[in-house]
Amino acid sequence: MYKFLIILSFLAFSCDDAVKKVNSNEKKISSKVIVNNQSLEKSNKKNNQPIVQFEKEEHNFGDISQGEVVSHNFIIKNSGKADLIISSAKGSCGCTVPVWPKDPIKPGDEAEIKVTFNSKGRSGSQTKKVTVLTNAIPNTKVLTIRGNVIIN
DSSP states (O other), X not given: OHHHHHHXXXXXXXXXXXXXXXXXXXXXXXXXXXXXXXXXXXXXXXXXXXXXXXXXXXXXXXXXXXXXXXXXXXXXXXXXXXXXXXXEEEESSTTEEEEOOOSOBOTTOEEEEEEEEEOTTOOEEEEEEEEEEESSSSOXXXXXXXXXXXXX
């Protein structure tokens, strides 16, 4: 009787593992199909998409006195054929604050993303990033600011 229960348990667990493998393979296949379909859809729409261009994606403030607050305006241009929408811009830390246009940027137009860095409590070489999220393809751009904070 015990042998029968052991064999029955073994079969039950084996079947469960087989079902899990089948289900995980189905998820992998369906994920690939979704990605391929999205890529195809994006490539068909790409001609009518906004295109993000930055005059430059990095700015170096050089030497900054500790406690000084400095800003730089990054120029963003929409060289595509549809309105460019910036949905967010986030600094890599609380000392780096971006301000971006909330209105759509029309094709051919330019706008500014103002990045302010507060050097209070900082010293030495600093590199900070701002991640800009848009409706363009690719949808993410990273801006970089650098500076050397000097303690007076």
